Amino acid sequence: MPRNLRFSWSLCKSALLYATTVLTGGFVWFATKFQLGVVPPQVSGVVGYNVQVAVDTEHHLIVAHEVTNSGSDRAQLANMAKQAKAVLKTETLEAVADRGYFSGPEILACHEADTTVTLPKPQTSSAKSDGRFGKQDFIYLPKEDAYRCPAGEQLPYRFTSEEDGKMLRRYWTTACQDCSLKSQCTTGPERRITRWEHEHLLEAVQRRLDANPQAMRLRRETVEHPFGTMKARMRATHFLTKTLPKVATEMALSVLAYNLTRVMNIVGVRPLIAAIVA
Numbered sequence: 001m002p003r004n005l006r007f008s009w010s011l012c013k014s015a016l017l018y019a020t021t022v023l024t025g026g027f028v029w030f031a032t033k034f035q036l037g038v039v040p041p042q043v044s045g046v047v048g049y050n051v052q053v054a055v056d057t058e059h060h061l062i063v064a065h066e067v068t069n070s071g072s073d074r075a076q077l078a079n080m081a082k083q084a085k086a087v088l089k090t091e092t093l094e095a096v097a098d099r100g101y102f103s104g105p106e107i108l109a110c111h112e113a114d115t116t117v118t119l120p121k122p123q124t125s126s127a128k129s130d131g132r133f134g135k136q137d138f139i140y141l142p143k144e145d146a147y148r149c150p151a152g153e154q155l156p157y158r159f160t161s162e163e164d165g166k167m168l169r170r171y172w173t174t175a176c177q178d179c180s181l182k183s184q185c186t187t188g189p190e191r192r193i194t195r196w197e198h199e200h201l202l203e204a205v206q207r208r209l210d211a212n213p214q215a216m217r218l219r220r221e222t223v224e225h226p227f228g229t230m231k232a233r234m235r236a237t238h239f240l241t242k243t244l245p246k247v248a249t250e251m252a253l254s255v256l257a258y259n260l261t262r263v264m265n266i267v268g269v270r271p272l273i274a275a276i277v278a
Contacts, residue, residue: 049239049247052076053226053255054095055085057218060225061262062255063087067248075098077117078109092116104166106203107120118208118215133185138193140203141201147193151181155193167197180221208238230254 009242050071054064064084085093095110097119112115128134138147138155147155155171162168176182176190185191196202203228210213233254241250263272 011212016228019130039131049251050076051251052080053223054080055223057222059262059266061259062220062226065251065255067244067246067251074103075106077101077103077106077114078115080116081110081113081115081252085115094118096215098216098219102194103139104198104202113203116208118212119205120216121202121206121208131184133181133191135193140199147195149173149185149191151179151185153179155191169195169197171195190214199254226258 007133048069049070050073052066052068053062055062060163064087065081066076066080066083068076072205077095078124081093081095084095085091085129091114093113093115095115095117097117099120099122102119102121107117114128123129123134125134137150140147141154144154145157149155153173153175155173158170158172160169170192171194172190172192179185239247239250241247260272
């Protein structure tokens with residue numbers, strides 16, 4: 001058997017074992033890349049469940065998943081990365097997620113756990129939509145510990161404060177009052193820039209995304225495939241069970257069924273049966 005075929009079968013078999021692991025407590029091995037995706041919870045006032053998955057980019061097999069009742073994905077990135085690493089028994093991991101997962105503390109936690117993440121930053125400031133310069137238009141100068149604005153002025157460091165457990169450094173200049181670009185920059189007396197103490201990690205995430213602009217397309221093609229398949233099998237409706245433990249079991253069975261059919265499509269029924277017997 002060709003070496004690449006044996007490797008592919010190893011991946012398929014591992015994913016199949018993972019789906020069973022959710023119900024039996026075993027261990028599995030898999031590839032070192034995964035994607036993150038989410039099925040959003042229902043609208044406010046309706047009980048809903050947030051399904052997180054990790055999916056292999058080559059075979060579209062589900063490596064890990066979890067069902068939560070959290071209405072946000074911002075606190076899920078490091079958790080899913082940790083689970084995936086535990087399942088994969090790997091020291092490093094590469095993850096691609098959508099902008100809903102963007103969170104400084106989560107990215108820091110992934111960095112400390114040797115997980116490299118790539119995801120876009122959401123535009124939460126109204127400056128760009130109002131036609132003004134955004135923070136990305138200000139260049140950080142590490143040697144000077146200052147920012148350079150679009151007009152060429154430097155915004156020196158002023159002071160550090162703590163907000164929500166994060167140490168934030170503040171930068172601004174008094175030259176804004178006489179600047180010809182002030183109307184395009186700020187509506188206040190001066191433009192102030194805030195820099196998190198671990199901002200360099202967020203900048204590294206953006207550089208990776210800039211270097212690989214197709215990453216988000218790959219994420220969609222990878223993670224939407226299993227979701228689309230499972231939702232079609234559910235006839236595009238809601239879960240049949242209620243309460244988190246029961247829904248988690250229902251989702252685990254859906255993952256098992258999905259991975260089984262993927263393995264059968266990739267290697268065939270007889271090799272699958274032979275591997276299970278072995």
